Amino acid sequence: xxxxxxxxELYRAALxxxxxxxxxxxxxxxxxxxxxxxxxxxxxxxxxxxxxxxSDPDLAVQCALLHDTVExxxxxxxxxxxxxxxxxxxxxxxxxxxxxxxxxxxxxxxLRRIRDEPREVWxxxxxxxxxxxxxxxxxxxxxxxxxxxxxAVEIADALGAASAVLEARIRAKILAYGRR
Ligand code: NI
Numbered sequence: 001x002x003x004x005x006x007x008x009e010l011y012r013a014a015l016x017x018x019x020x021x022x023x024x025x026x027x028x029x030x031x032x033x034x035x036x037x038x039x040x041x042x043x044x045x046x047x048x049x050x051x052x053x054x055s056d057p058d059l060a061v062q063c064a065l066l067h068d069t070v071e072x073x074x075x076x077x078x079x080x081x082x083x084x085x086x087x088x089x090x091x092x093x094x095x096x097x098x099x100x101x102x103x104x105x106x107x108x109x110x111l112r113r114i115r116d117e118p119r120e121v122w123x124x125x126x127x128x129x130x131x132x133x134x135x136x137x138x139x140x141x142x143x144x145x146x147x148x149x150x151x152a153v154e155i156a157d158a159l160g161a162a163s164a165v166l167e168a169r170i171r172a173k174i175l176a177y178g179r180r
């Protein structure tokens with residue numbers, strides 16, 4: 001595959017939109033502005049795309065920057081479709097848990113919907129979990145940390161085929177996770 005870069009303009013537009021949507025939210029357990037989280041996810045993804053090229057890097061970076069806007073803010077899937085197009089809106093919708101389902105069923109449902117989307121969307125979910133495995137919030141219990149690790153294995157098994165480099169990254173993070 002010939003390697004194509006992502007558009008800095010589209011990156012910036014998605015970043016500004018996400019920053020405004022997340023407003024004063026903080027990364028849980030920290031004083032960091034929440035928008036630093038999607039930026040970390042986009043950075044993880046951009047690094048991976050240099051090694052594992054994708055056919056639509058713009059879809060990947062926009063979904064990375066916007067991935068929590070529907071789940072965590074008042075932004076609706078329709079708003080994303082109007083502003084960023086149908087493919088980005090579908091990708092973010094798949095990356096968002098369905099709050100009408102029982103809690104235990106939400107991740108499996110989201111993973112099934114992600115698997116119906118292009119590989120770029122699978123890679124966003126892998127990158128998201130890689131970032132979140134870097135440091136459990138300080139207030140989490142051992143039980144919560146164990147559950148998060150089990151869920152990460154589920155994500156790696158369901159989506160790892162999308163990117164060898166991200167699969168290696170998430171498996172390494174899972175091994176190191178929660179060691180205090
Ligand atoms: Ni996230």
